[in-house]
Amino acid sequence: MSGLKFRNNHIVATYECDKTSNMTLPSLINNMVETSGLQSHALGNTEEQMSERGLAWIIIQYDIKINRMPTRREEITLETEALSYNRFFTYRAFRAFDQADNLLVEVITTFGVMEMTTRKLTQVSKELIAPYQAEEIRTMLRAPKIKPVNKETATSMPFRVRYLDIDGNMHVNNAKYFDWIINTIDTDILENYLIEAVTIKYEKEVGFGNMIESTVSVEQLADNKVMTAHVIENGGGNACIANITWVKR
Amino acid sequence: MSGLKFRNNHIVATYECDKTSNMTLPSLINNMVETSGLQSHALGNTEEQMSERGLAWIIIQYDIKINRMPTRREEITLETEALSYNRFFTYRAFRAFDQADNLLVEVITTFGVMEMTTRKLTQVSKELIAPYQAEEIRTMLRAPKIKPVNKETATSMPFRVRYLDIDGNMHVNNAKYFDWIINTIDTDILENYLIEAVTIKYEKEVGFGNMIESTVSVEQLADNKVMTAHVIENGGGNACIANITWVKR
Structure with a gap:
């Protein structure tokens, strides 16, 4: 279960950190998602081409495991890997490594394709997904259950x-x-x-x-x-x- | 009137842009200020050393001129230059250039030094400023007047x-x-x-x-x-x- 990988180096900027000098979660996610944009770009599947077809990739779910958050001025390697896809979803991993190649953060992401006019999910076409060499699967990836908020203490x-x-x-x-x-x-x-x-x-x-x-x-x-x-x-x-x-x- | 320059390349990320695919002002400013942090770091004058002395650089004023905002995926060169300093302020330029070396944006910035415990401005010591090779001046740089809001239509x-x-x-x-x-x-x-x-x-x-x-x-x-x-x-x-x-x- 694995398709093409793409890697990109990044030095964590001051403005990407909270007051304790750890990278913030939104900054990390932004940088990770950008690597998949850069991969698509390198494969000739740009956001512009998606818009011309009236389509956009959208995020459905993230499952994030953090061993250690990157810190200010740390050089990290961001990796993305197209994992697999079914009729409606594509699954992609994002990973952050430190300079000794230790895994800092891993994110399993579910993407869908949205039709821009109807704002609804549409099927993932084989033509769209082909460049990433991900595996076609017939099942949905099992996602962790999300516990609801406790309304009495919320x-x-x-x-x-x-x-x-x-x-x-x-x-x-x-x-x-x-x-x-x-x-x-x-x-x-x-x-x-x-x-x-x-x-x-x-x-x-x-x-x-x-x-x-x-x-x-x-x-x-x-x-x-x-x-x-x-x-x-x-x-x-x-x-x-x-x-x-x-x-x- | 010019001290050390420092340059850094940057590819404008999707998340740094507004819905029209132009880089946002906060993202541009964040990236510019980061180059002065990187210059300080390269000169051995790190944020950590500033904190050990109980000091922090703070921004007093920006004067920004925009010829064209960078756009998504554009590779830009960010430049910073220590210009001059007086007893209380240091003046620094930030510039963004496109790949043909056209000036896209220029920002003249006034920095001060804050004492972390009193939260007050303190004098700029020669020791602190020496590595940047900026010119000592006795005057304040003239800043553009800021017009107040019109309270009747605000x-x-x-x-x-x-x-x-x-x-x-x-x-x-x-x-x-x-x-x-x-x-x-x-x-x-x-x-x-x-x-x-x-x-x-x-x-x-x-x-x-x-x-x-x-x-x-x-x-x-x-x-x-x-x-x-x-x-x-x-x-x-x-x-x-x-x-x-x-x-x-």
């Missing part, structure tokens, strides 16, 4: 969608959701814990001017860990659900 | 400072102010005009959890241009003032 915060949150697909960029998620979490967790794992599922796109509600609940786990459960609601419906596992620093 | 929007807005200096990163500024401007201007010039002055730092008010007024100029005047207020006082000149696309 807290919420509203966020207004800003002009600069909107990307070339004319909706909120997937990495912005992490901003809405992280910024609802108590600073005690943000300052004293590190992210170990994230599962996030995008259910509905969010547009300019929308007012979303980001809700979080916290559950204590064994071994000095906590789990935060998240839901982002937009006009009554769920736009996104997520779980994050945190381990004490 | 509109405002509140923004809550988020955890990820805070940088290693434990205050809101200077580029975040552009987010607050741009996101108050009418979409008619954002979509139909391009930024030609910006002058922005940082007057007071903003901390985590603060609720700021971003106010804008619009003035029609000749030649299909408009000027937006901005003030960011925090707890009654001004945190930042700015003027942006826009030209019709």
Whole structure:
């Protein structure tokens, strides 16, 4: 189960880090997704060609495992690999390595193809996927279950969608959701814990001017860990659900 | 009037662009300021050494002239040059060039040195500035006047400072102010005009959890241009003032 790989080096910039000099999750995800854009570009399958066909790649789900977050000024290697695809989804790995080739972060990603006019998912055509040499599969990849927020203990915060949150697909960029998620979490967790794992599922796109509600609940786990459960609601419906596992620093 | 230069290449990433595939102002500024961090690092004057002395470089003012914004996937060269310094300020240029070496953007920046415990400006020591070989001057560089907002026609929007807005200096990163500024401007201007010039002055730092008010007024100029005047207020006082000149696309 593996297709073409593509690698790209990156030096973590100051502005990509939080106040503890660790790279932020949205910055890491942005850089990872960019490697798949660069791979597509190198294979002659550009975003411009996608738009000409009226199509866009969109992110459906990330499953993220973090051994260690990259830090400021660290040189990392970002790798992407087209894994497999079925009628509706393509699966792709993103990995970050340090200079000794230790795996820092691995992200298994589910992509779909959206029709720009209807804003609906469409089938993944063989012509579109061929250049990546991924394996065709008939099944769906089993994804980790996402626990719902505990409504009895949950807290919420509203966020207004800003002009600069909107990307070339004319909706909120997937990495912005992490901003809405992280910024609802108590600073005690943000300052004293590190992210170990994230599962996030995008259910509905969010547009300019929308007012979303980001809700979080916290559950204590064994071994000095906590789990935060998240839901982002937009006009009554769920736009996104997520779980994050945190381990004490 | 010129000291050491430092150059760095950058390929504009998708996530650094707005929905029209032009690089956003905060992304450009972030990348420019990073080149001065890399220069300092190369000269052995790291952020870590600054913190050990209890000091931090902070941005006081940007004067930005834009011939053309870089676009998605464009390879640009970012240049920084230590210009001159006086007792309290250092002046530094940032420039972006395209691959034919055309000047795309030039930014003249005023830096100060902040004492981390008192959060106050302190004198620029010769020891600190020596590695950059900038010229010592006795005067202040003349800065463009910033027109105040027209309170009779102004509109405002509140923004809550988020955890990820805070940088290693434990205050809101200077580029975040552009987010607050741009996101108050009418979409008619954002979509139909391009930024030609910006002058922005940082007057007071903003901390985590603060609720700021971003106010804008619009003035029609000749030649299909408009000027937006901005003030960011925090707890009654001004945190930042700015003027942006826009030209019709």
